[in-house]
Amino acid sequence: MKNFSSLFLLQRCLRWSFSLGLIGLAVACSPSDPFSGPSSLNSRYTDEQPALSGNGRYLAFVSNRGGDRNILLYDLQLQQLISLPRLNRRDAITENPSISYTGRYIVYLTSEQGRLMLVLYDRVTRQPQILNQWYQGWVRNPSISPDGRFVVFESSSRGQWDIEVLDRGPNVELDLPDSPVPGSSSTVSP
Known part of the structure; x- marks a missing residue:
């Protein structure tokens, strides 16, 4: 009888340990908000494809911090992520x-x-705008001019990879060196 109750107690402890282990694994693997916790530049997640602003203050990059591949913006001066x-x-x-x-x-x-x-x-209007809706084929490797007027990218519209230059027009609000820093009041502090 004593042997039977020891075996029963051992099985119960093993089930309990296994259940706690599964709960811990589920919590560790669940996606988190990229703005929660420390807002250091590098994290335990994959951070890649960096792009630096012309004034050297902002760094845009792709990260899977939130469980998806998202673009994050980091203010190097304030050392924090910026909400987008x-x-x-x-x-x-x-x-x-x-x-x-x-x-x-x-x-x-x-x-x-x-x-x-x-x-x-556009960080001021907080609106995304699709630019290639008139292009046939694939696009890749986009780059924007420092003032924000021109966008260049590769396009396969002619059956080969060509370079396209998109002029957003003379009436676009330019991003000039003496412009005030956009969205500086909309920073997100973790």
Whole structure:
């Protein structure tokens, strides 16, 4: 009888330990908010594809901190992440950020339902704008001019990879060196 109760107690302890182990594993693997915890530049997640603003203050990069591939913006002067409302979406993958002089404009690629799109994000208006809706074929490797007027990228519209230059027009608000830092009051402090 004593042997039977020891065996029963051992089985119960093993089940309890196994259950706690599974709970711990689930918590450790669950996605987290990229703005929670320390906002250091590098993290335990994959941080890649860095792009530095012309004034050297902002760094845009791709990270999987939130469980998805998102573009994050880091203020090197304040040493904190900057909120980018409406830029990242849970059902899309973002890649290849490029950033204007003071970080007002961010150009990047996003893949949504298998369609690759070239997008411009304005930190002042907090609105993304699809730029390649008139192009046939694929796009890759976008880059924005320091003032934010021109966007260059590679396009396969002619059956080969060509360089396209997109002029956003003379009436676009330029991101100039003496412009005030956009969104400096909208920083997110973890």
